[in-house]
Amino acid sequence: MDFSTKRVLVTAGANGIGLAIATKFQELGAAVFVTDIDPDAVDKARAGGLLAAVSDVSVEEQVRELMATVEAELGGLDILVNNAGIAGPTGPLETLDTAAWKSTFDVNIHGQFLCIKYALPLLRAAREASIINLSSAAGRLGMAGRSAYSASKWAVIGLTKTLAIELGPDKIRVNAICPGAVNGPRIDSVIAAKAVMLDLPEDEVSALYLNQSSLGRLIEAEDIANMAAFAASDMARNVNGQALAVDGNTEKLY
Numbered sequence: 001m002d003f004s005t006k007r008v009l010v011t012a013g014a015n016g017i018g019l020a021i022a023t024k025f026q027e028l029g030a031a032v033f034v035t036d037i038d039p040d041a042v043d044k045a046r047a048g049g050l051l052a053a054v055s056d057v058s059v060e061e062q063v064r065e066l067m068a069t070v071e072a073e074l075g076g077l078d079i080l081v082n083n084a085g086i087a088g089p090t091g092p093l094e095t096l097d098t099a100a101w102k103s104t105f106d107v108n109i110h111g112q113f114l115c116i117k118y119a120l121p122l123l124r125a126a127r128e129a130s131i132i133n134l135s136s137a138a139g140r141l142g143m144a145g146r147s148a149y150s151a152s153k154w155a156v157i158g159l160t161k162t163l164a165i166e167l168g169p170d171k172i173r174v175n176a177i178c179p180g181a182v183n184g185p186r187i188d189s190v191i192a193a194k195a196v197m198l199d200l201p202e203d204e205v206s207a208l209y210l211n212q213s214s215l216g217r218l219i220e221a222e223d224i225a226n227m228a229a230f231a232a233s234d235m236a237r238n239v240n241g242q243a244l245a246v247d248g249n250t251e252k253l254y
């Protein structure tokens with residue numbers, strides 16, 4: 001895979017899965033820009049050789065400015081990776097705080113809407129552009145106690161499949177990636193919140209999470225980065241409108 005002529009934007013690209021995706025594209029020769037809401041993480045990404053800016057994907061004006069910066073810094077955009085997504089509140093639905101419910105949708109789906117809306121002029125000007133939206137195994141299965149997260153990630157699949165049809169005539173491909181539980185600090189806090197909800201010790205909940213996958217192990221951020229690179233590459237030139245699972249075969253979520 002050679003991305004030496006490609007310009008890539010990864011949202012929430014200064015940490016976790018986003019950073020793994022940004023690093024992968026950089027290793028494969030692309031010019032990569034990351035954006036993140038966390039200024040310290042953005043400084044670290046810059047120190048690691050990435051172009052980077054602070055912005056919040058859920059704030060329209062910031063997204064509009066971000067795309068102007070990307071155009072100025074990269075000269076255009078071929079690949080947009082909508083990676084920003086928050087875990088949202090944990091608990092039975094009637095206990096959930098309304099503001100926390102709404103902010104989950106603000107980041108996880110409205111953020112993707114805004115980034116695509118303002119990136120589209122750049123993507124249309126590129127040759128065979130590609131959009132990758134991060135969904136989740138919770139975007140194709142239910143997940144008790146995580147209704148806001150799961151519903152927002154199902155929405156990502158609806159957005160992806162609809163845009164694949166709308167943008168097909170422009171030769172812009174749109175796919176989603178659905179990771180299972182990914183090793184890292186995010187899953188540790190998700191497990192801790194679930195342990196409180198179920199009134200179980202954290203190590204028992206950890207074991208449940210490990211065994212969600214038929215392979216009995218967590219997914220690594222690099223597994224998601226590999227799928228992102230493949231999905232954006234010419235090797236996947238006819239892969240469009242798909243929800244691509246990278247979850248070791250996950251059939252039930254805890």
Ligand SMILES: NC(=O)c1ccc[n+]([C@@H]2O[C@H](COP(=O)([O-])OP(=O)(O)OC[C@H]3O[C@@H](n4cnc5c(N)ncnc54)[C@H](O)[C@@H]3O)[C@@H](O)[C@H]2O)c1
Pocket residue numbers: 011012013014015016017018035036037038041055056057058083084085086087107111134135136137178179180181182183184186187
């Ligand atoms: N970690 C998992 O197990 C897992 C599983 C399935 C899907 N996902 C999805 O993968 C994506 C990345 O997950 P992760 O585990 O790397 O996340 P993470 O919690 O490690 O956060 C990654 C980054 O998102 C940034 N961020 C948060 N809100 C933002 C906003 N409004 N605008 C810009 N940046 C913002 C944070 O500052 C952080 O640097 C998310 O969409 C997540 O839902 C993760």
